[in-house]
Amino acid sequence: MKIATWNVNSIRSRLDHVTQWLQANPVDVLCLQETKVVDPDFPRSPLEDLGYHLYISGQKSYNGVAMLSRSPLADVQIGFAAVLGDDVAEMDEQKRVISGVAEGIRIVNLYVPNGSAIGSDKYDYKLRWLAVLRDYLRAYLADQNPDALSVCGDFNIALEDKDIHDPSKRETHIMSSDVERAALQAVLDLGLSDAFRHLTDEAGHFSWWDYRTAAFRRNRGWRIDHHYLSPSLLKRVKSCVIDVEPRKLEKPSDHAPVIVEL
Numbered sequence: 670m671k672i673a674t675w676n677v678n679s680i681r682s683r684l685d686h687v688t689q690w691l692q693a694n695p696v697d698v699l700c701l702q703e704t705k706v707v708d709p710d711f712p713r714s715p716l717e718d719l720g721y722h723l724y725i726s727g728q729k730s731y732n733g734v735a736m737l738s739r740s741p742l743a744d745v746q747i748g749f750a751a752v753l754g755d756d757v758a759e760m761d762e763q764k765r766v767i768s769g770v771a772e773g774i775r776i777v778n779l780y781v782p783n784g785s786a787i788g789s790d791k792y793d794y795k796l797r798w799l800a801v802l803r804d805y806l807r808a809y810l811a812d813q814n815p816d817a818l819s820v821c822g823d824f825n826i827a828l829e830d831k832d833i834h835d836p837s838k839r840e841t842h843i844m845s846s847d848v849e850r851a852a853l854q855a856v857l858d859l860g861l862s863d864a865f866r867h868l869t870d871e872a873g874h875f876s877w878w879d880y881r882t883a884a885f886r887r888n889r890g891w892r893i894d895h896h897y898l899s900p901s902l903l904k905r906v907k908s909c910v911i912d913v914e915p916r917k918l919e920k921p922s923d924h925a926p927v928i929v930e931l
Contacts, residue, residue, distance in 0.1 A: 670772055670931045671696040674821040674894055675915075676780070676877075676924035680704040680735070681712055683922050686915055688715050694912070695719075696928060697739050698771050700778035702823045704733030711735070726764045734767045734778050734822075742769030742776075749801055752808050760801050774902065774931075775809060779822035784843050792843070795825075799852040806859055816901035820861060823877075823894050823924065826853045828863070831872035832892035844893060861897040864909040864929045876911050877924050885916055896929040905931040 673696045677683040680701060691699065699721070704711065706727050713723055716737055726747045727733035736742065746752065746768050748761035768777040782798050785791035809818060827845045830836035839845040857863075865874070875890025884890060896909060907930040916925045 670698075670774070671928055672698045672700070672771075672776060672819060672821065672896065672931070673926050673928040674700045674702070674778070674823070674896065675926040676702040676823040676894060676922060678703050678922040678924065679706070680733075681706055681710075682920070684712050684715060686918055686921065688719060690912075690915055690926065691716070691719055691721070691737075694926075694928070695739070698742075698776055699737040699926075700776065700821050701735040701737070702733070702765075702778070702780035704735050705730055706733060724767060724769055726767045728764045732764045732780060734764060734780050736767055736769055736776070736778055738769070738771055740771065742771055744775075745769040749805050752805050753801070757801050757804075760798060765798075766805075774817045774819050777806070777809075777818070777820045777822075779820065779824070781822065781824045781826065783825045784849065786843055787841065787846050787848075796848065796852050799849075799856060803856045803859065806856060806861075810859060810899075816899055818861070818899040819902055819929075820897040821895065821927075821929075824853065825893055826850060827891045827893055828853060829866075831870075832875075834873075834875065834889040834891070844891065857897060860899060862900070862903050864896040864898050864903065864906050865892070865911075865927070867903055867906055868909055874911055875925075876927055878916065880923055894924055894927045896927060898929075902931060907931065 721737040725735040749757045765780040782795040784795035876894035878885040878890040909929045
């Protein structure tokens with residue numbers, strides 16, 4: 670089974686890239702982030718024509734998540750409130766969470782807030798969002814099969830220095846501050862592990878490159894797109910790769926797809 674995650678930075682702008690990539694890489698489930706379109710305007714037909722079932726949660730111009738699956742997903746749930754109730758409904762105003770079950774595996778697709786700048790209101794929101802995420806995943810692990818959980822998406826956090834091309838001054842940089850890392854680690858401490866790091870300790874592997882300063886050409890990137898797996902799924906990992914080819918296309922997303930094979 671192959672599961673991919675890809676922040677496409679607008680599905681309508683990158684539709685051709687996605688359809689071409691799926692034709693060359695017919696993964697079982699593709700999790701998209703930053704689709705930036707309301708549900709009625711999501712370009713369904715070209716993707717359905719490739720044999721995918723679509724599950725979407727979008728908003729105009731910002732955020733948005735979607736799951737494309739070759740087989741119908743079971744128990745699709747959108748937002749934190751679907752699991753935690755109306756007390757967290759405020760955190761669902763931004764469309765960042767969707768999940769479903771494929772072949773007995775609960776796949777959670779996330780678009781974690783960027784945070785803008787350390788100490789900003791958006792930074793505080795990011796930390797609150799991650800705290801709710803921990804409660805959300807804890808509920809899944811308590812109520813469902815704890816050995817079949819896959820959490821993927823754009824986490825907007827580089828957890829280790831080797832996930833950044835230049836980690837100097839990373840303590841004062843958004844996406845790598847100690848507080849953000851600790852918040853993500855608290856989520857992982859529920860029992861989730863990084864599929865990519867399970868297979869390699871090497872530095873220099875990135876999934877996001879800023880559009881500015883020729884960052885991709887110079888490989889000045891960050892690894893912020895992840896697959897986190899429960900213990901039994903981690904044992905089943907055959908590969909986890911970052912496909913940089915779509916980043917070479919004209920007007921690409923600033924992210925590359927990351928594919929885990931079980």
